[in-house]
Amino acid sequence: xxxxxxxxxxxxxxxxxxxxxxxxxxxxxxxxxxxxxxxxxxxxxxxxxxxxxxxxxxxxxxxxxxxxxxxxxxxxxxxxxxxxxxxxxxxxxxxxxxxxxxxxxxxxxxxxxxxxxxxxxxxxxxxxxxxxxxxxxxxxxxxxxxxxxxxxxxxxxxxxxxxxxxxxxxxxxxxxxxxxxxxxxxxxxxxxxxxxxxxxxxxxxxxxxxxxxxxxxxxxxxxxxxxxxxxxxxxxxxxxxxxxxxxxxxxxxxxxxxxxxxxxxxxxxxxxxxxxxxxxxxxxxxxxxxxxxxxxxxxxxxxxxxxxxxxxxxxxxxxxxxxxxxxxxxxxxxxxxxxxxxxxxx
Numbered sequence: 001x002x003x004x005x006x007x008x009x010x011x012x013x014x015x016x017x018x019x020x021x022x023x024x025x026x027x028x029x030x031x032x033x034x035x036x037x038x039x040x041x042x043x044x045x046x047x048x049x050x051x052x053x054x055x056x057x058x059x060x061x062x063x064x065x066x067x068x069x070x071x072x073x074x075x076x077x078x079x080x081x082x083x084x085x086x087x088x089x090x091x092x093x094x095x096x097x098x099x100x101x102x103x104x105x106x107x108x109x110x111x112x113x114x115x116x117x118x119x120x121x122x123x124x125x126x127x128x129x130x131x132x133x134x135x136x137x138x139x140x141x142x143x144x145x146x147x148x149x150x151x152x153x154x155x156x157x158x159x160x161x162x163x164x165x166x167x168x169x170x171x172x173x174x175x176x177x178x179x180x181x182x183x184x185x186x187x188x189x190x191x192x193x194x195x196x197x198x199x200x201x202x203x204x205x206x207x208x209x210x211x212x213x214x215x216x217x218x219x220x221x222x223x224x225x226x227x228x229x230x231x232x233x234x235x236x237x238x239x240x241x242x243x244x245x246x247x248x249x250x251x252x253x254x255x256x257x258x259x260x261x262x263x264x265x266x267x268x269x270x271x272x273x274x275x276x277x278x279x280x281x282x283x284x285x286x287x288x289x290x291x292x293x294x295x296x297x298x299x300x301x302x303x304x305x306x307x308x309x310x311x312x313x314x315x316x317x318x319x320x321x322x323x324x325x326x327x328x329x330x331x332x333x334x335x336x337x338x339x340x341x342x343x344x345x346x
Contacts, residue, residue, distance in 0.1 A: 001303070002337045009280045009319045009326050011225050013198060015252050015273040017188020019183035019208065019265065020177030023256070025147055027052065028172040032126065032165040033142055034058045035157050042155055046146045046178065053175055055142040055163055059128045067125050074121040077122055078114040085111050150178040153267055179267065186218065186254035189228060197277050198223045204254045211263060220275055222253035230261040278319055285324045285332050291315075292340040300331060301338035310338050 033055030040052050046185045059067070085107040092104055127142070139254060154177040157163070166172040185207055190198065200223060206216040228249045254273050292299045298317055301310040315330030331337070 002285050002287055002339050004284055004327060004331055004333055004335045004337060006282050006333060007285045007324065009283060009285060009321050009324060010276055011278045011319055011321055013190050013194035013275040013277055014037060015188035015190045015194075015254075015275060016184075017186055017252075017271060017273070018267075019184050019186050019206075019257075019269050019271050020267045021150075021153075021181055021182040022185045023148070024177055024179040024267075025150070026152065026177050027144060027147065027175045029055060029144055029163050029175060030167060031055065031142055031167050032058065033169065035159050035161045035163060036142075038155065038157070038159060039156070040146075040152050040176075042152055044152045045046065046150060046152060048146050048149050050146045051143050051163055052146050052152075053144045053157075055144070057128050057142065058162060063128065067121070067128050071118075071121045071125050074114065074118040078111070078118050081107065081110045081114045113170075144175065146178060148178060148180060150180045151181050153177045180207075181267070184257060184259065184265055184267075185221075186273055188252055188254075188271070188273055189249035190252055190275075192227065192250060194275075194277075195223060195227075195252075198252065198275060203276045205274040205276075205338065207272045207274070208263075214260070214263070216257055216259060218254040218257040219274070220252060220273075221255040222251075224251040226250075278324060280319045282327050283318065283326045284331075286328055286331075286337060287337055287339075288320065288323060288325055289341040290337045291317075291325065300327075301340055301343065302331070303336065303338055310343075 011049075034057075035053065036056035037054040038052070039050075039054070040046055046052065070178075088097065088101070088104040088107050092099050092101065097104060156177075157173065157175050162173075163175065164170050164173045186204075198220060200220055202220040204217050204218040204220055208214065208216070228251055252273070252275075287298065290300055290310065292301060297314060299312045299314050302313050303309060304311045313330055316328040318326030318328045320326065
């Protein structure tokens with residue numbers, strides 16, 4: 001015999017995925033070189049602006065020759081511009097040409113331009129040979145600094161390895177990855193059936209694979225509007241199209257997760273999100289196996305003194321979680337019910 005009892009019924013959608021930082025930064029270099037020093041290790045907590053890696057210049061002989069030639073040319077151009085300006089300045093002092101003479105003004109501008117050009121070429125030469133230079137109050141350096149406060153998730157280079165810069169035509173070297181581990185989210189996937197019932201803001205209970213008995217509260221903050229994966233139709237011919245089976249998955253994100261402070265979190269932990277679609281609290285329920293259907297009409301079997309030993313009582317049902325179902329009317333709380341699945345002939 002079964003008994004109707006008060007309980008909480010929840011209809012849930014299930015998403016399987018992983019926890020990860022909400023923000024992860026891939027650190028790359030704007031200049032090329034050889035890894036000279038690595039100041040951080042895997043798992044280190046680093047403040048923004050702290051040095052994480054230093055590069056050593058590794059110019060090719062052709063690059064050195066070009067930069068040195070450009071530097072010498074800039075020095076010669078500036079010297080020539082200064083001589084021309086000095087000659088025109090002497091003529092202006094002798095009143096031979098006016099102070100606003102075009103050539104005189106152009107010569108003054110040329111000296112300023114050539115001075116700036118020489119400074120730029122000197123900076124390029126210093127960076128290529130020494131790995132650092134000055135640009136006014138700004139220090140140009142081959143040291144790479146942490147862009148955010150966070151934890152070092154991955155160091156992908158070793159000392160001595162060459163680095164390709166973001167300015168190169170080739171793909172830039174990913175040096176390391178950092179993330180703020182104080183802001184962890186869940187990303188996973190649900191079936192298309194469940195995706196149709198989801199809305200942002202729904203409550204979520206999260207279970208992590210390393211902590212299977214721990215239920216962690218969160219909130220659904222994103223549901224994809226387009227499926228992640230669709231198997232394409234297999235067009236065997238213009239007149240015969242064979243459609244492959246497909247299973248659509250829709251990405252979801254859970255944020256505002258209330259992780260206990262005494263557990264260890266690592267990016268990539270497998271997790272399952274139980275998303276509450278509907279919930280009925282303290283309602284009368286019976287097991288699903290107690291139900292007996294005539295067409296679409298549900299009944300329960302109540303024991304009596306008849307020949308069959310029971311009577312069929314129609315019931316009105318509410319929310320179901322697949323195991324238990326809410327009964328809105330038809331029976332009384334704590335009423336005994338026959339297990340319909342055990343009755344022969346039904």
